Amino acid sequence: MGCQFVAIRSGAPQGGLPFLFGYIKPFEPQLRVCELEQYKAVYCGLCRGLSRSFGPAARLTLSYDFTFIAMLHAALSDEIPQFLPRRCPCHPFVKRTHLEPCESIAFSCDIAMLLLREKCVDNRDDSSFPASLVWNFLLPAATHCANEAARKRSSASSLAREMTAAQRNAESLGDAATIDQCCDPTASALGGILELTGHSDEERRILRRLGYMLGRYIYLCDAVDDLPEDLEHGGFNPLKSRAGREEQAQLLRQTIAEIGTAYALLSPKYFQGILDNIVFLGLPRQAELVLEGEHHHE
Amino acid sequence: MNDPYQVLGVSPTASDEEIKQAYRALAKKYHPDNYAGSPLADLASEKMAEINAAYDKVTEMRKNPGARGFYGQNTAQSQWQQQSQWQQSSRSSQFSDIRRLINAGRIFDAEQLLDGVPGASRDAEWNFLKGNVLLAQGFLDDAVNYLQRAAQMDPQNFEYRATLDQINARRQYGYGGMQGGYSYQSCNSCTTCLCTYCLCSSCCRPCYY
Numbered sequence: 001m002g003c004q005f006v007a008i009r010s011g012a013p014q015g016g017l018p019f020l021f022g023y024i025k026p027f028e029p030q031l032r033v034c035e036l037e038q039y040k041a042v043y044c045g046l047c048r049g050l051s052r053s054f055g056p057a058a059r060l061t062l063s064y065d066f067t068f069i070a071m072l073h074a075a076l077s078d079e080i081p082q083f084l085p086r087r088c089p090c091h092p093f094v095k096r097t098h099l100e101p102c103e104s105i106a107f108s109c110d111i112a113m114l115l116l117r118e119k120c121v122d123n124r125d126d127s128s129f130p131a132s133l134v135w136n137f138l139l140p141a142a143t144h145c146a147n148e149a150a151r152k153r154s155s156a157s158s159l160a161r162e163m164t165a166a167q168r169n170a171e172s173l174g175d176a177a178t179i180d181q182c183c184d185p186t187a188s189a190l191g192g193i194l195e196l197t198g199h200s201d202e203e204r205r206i207l208r209r210l211g212y213m214l215g216r217y218i219y220l221c222d223a224v225d226d227l228p229e230d231l232e233h234g235g236f237n238p239l240k241s242r243a244g245r246e247e248q249a250q251l252l253r254q255t256i257a258e259i260g261t262a263y264a265l266l267s268p269k270y271f272q273g274i275l276d277n278i279v280f281l282g283l284p285r286q287a288e289l290v291l292e293g294e295h296h297h298e
Numbered sequence: 299m300n301d302p303y304q305v306l307g308v309s310p311t312a313s314d315e316e317i318k319q320a321y322r323a324l325a326k327k328y329h330p331d332n333y334a335g336s337p338l339a340d341l342a343s344e345k346m347a348e349i350n351a352a353y354d355k356v357t358e359m360r361k362n363p364g365a366r367g368f369y370g371q372n373t374a375q376s377q378w379q380q381q382s383q384w385q386q387s388s389r390s391s392q393f394s395d396i397r398r399l400i401n402a403g404r405i406f407d408a409e410q411l412l413d414g415v416p417g418a419s420r421d422a423e424w425n426f427l428k429g430n431v432l433l434a435q436g437f438l439d440d441a442v443n444y445l446q447r448a449a450q451m452d453p454q455n456f457e458y459r460a461t462l463d464q465i466n467a468r469r470q471y472g473y474g475g476m477q478g479g480y481s482y483q484s485c486n487s488c489t490t491c492l493c494t495y496c497l498c499s500s501c502c503r504p505c506y507y
Contacts, residue, residue: 178437178439179439180432180438180439181437183436184436184437187436191436202341205338206341209336209337209338209436212436213436250469250470251438251439251469253468253470253471253472254438254439254465254469254472256472256473257473257474258336258436258438258468259473260473261332261333261336261338261342261473262338264327264328264332264342265328265338265341265342265345280473284473
């Protein structure tokens with residue numbers, strides 16, 4: 001699918017922050033051909049946006065989660081999405097359709113950078129010697145980009161900072177922390193971030209709930225994904241007491257159901273088919289893959 | 299008011315059967331059961347009322363093609379109005395003020411009041427309300443424990459049991475509970491036959507010879 005950039009994966013055996021992985025994806029076989037084209041165009045547009053705003057290396061942080069955020073933003077805004085065929089350094093020979101730079105892409109890129117810095121800080125502190133060097137090396141660049149982004153989006157920046165602090169608190173409780181407490185920092189942060197894209201009080205309420213549940217879903221998926229490794233190396237994982245597959249499946253299904261009910265109240269102006277597909281088919285599908293332990297291999 | 303056809307997502311030339319189908323799909327989507335414990339329940343019931351009004355207007359307009367339909371007392375609307383779960387059983391509640399706070403969306407105030415209740419008076423209803431507050435905050439897993447305790451302490455109470463059942467259905471079946479949520483056009487039997495035919499005829503001699 002599109003540019004095959006693999007999202008940055010942490011080598012840390014600790015709980016940590018779960019962003020930039022791509023658990024929010026469409027179920028492609030059920031997308032129409034034109035919808036798939038549009039989805040790819042947003043993906044490519046985002047890649048280009050990252051490069052334009054934060055330099056070519058920022059392309060490496062591209063992920064499906066931020067494609068979804070950009071699409072949701074675009075779907076709710078009044079700006080009409082414009083598409084153009086363009087060449088890009090990753091595909092120099094064939095032109096690909098790109099979503100033209102717009103507020104939605106700028107928003108999603110900025111959020112990606114803000115979360116990237118938190119991820120770097122978190123991983124640097126959590127990793128052992130060789131891996132921590134890598135994160136130490138990345139941190140100045142990430143901080144530079146995040147500061148750039150924070151200038152425009154101070155509230156999102158403080159949300160990201162709060163998330164890291166709250167995550168530390170929850171993890172310091174060790175095995176006493178409940179699953180809900182561990183999910184809460186990520187969930188609240190994404191809830192707050194999506195809330196920023198709302199245009200009315202009603203819409204902001206819906207987006208807050210939607211974001212909260214999406215954050216919870218991402219955190220849970222990541223925890224399920226990391227569980228075998230954490231059990232082996234003794235890392236922190238809130239699901240250690242829930243190693244049964246069915247128990248994990250129930251948690252994920254309940255969260256996905258809440259995402260669906262919140263999303264159903266929104267009225268997207270664009271991309272409705274793709275967003276419906278992601279929420280009602282893509283998320284359950286990804287959850288299945290994660291539970292089967294196949295997400296890494298895809 | 300919006301165009302009722304637009305609200306139902308059908309074209310004005312759609313058949314009665316298509317309109318009924320669209321209405322049923324929407325009614326299932328925004329059914330109060332789906333929003334049990336959700337802080338967005340009020341928005342869902344507004345949406346439900348809008349859909350009901352639109353459906354009534356369309357049926358009215360089709361019955362008397364000359365008349366411009368208007369919103370009055372009508373069947374679908376009255377059918378759904380009684381769904382608010384809180385009104386049903388708040389008669390004999392010792393926590394009616396807390397229920398009012400939850401209804402008004404003041405979840406944190408409700409939680410503070412609940413946490414202030416001494417251990418001895420934490421009865422089934424207290425557990426039920428605590429469960430609802432946690433659901434609204436997004437603490438879905440802890441909420442289940444409280445709802446279960448409420449249903450155990452007072453097994454006769456319909457309200458506690460119904461909420462617990464809805465949450466369990468979501469844990470079991472995901473979005474939309476037991477009836478299944480999202481439907482998409484999968485292959486019907488004709489398409490399947492056609493596909494099979496194409497596949498078969500691509501590797502062996504087609505059977506119409």
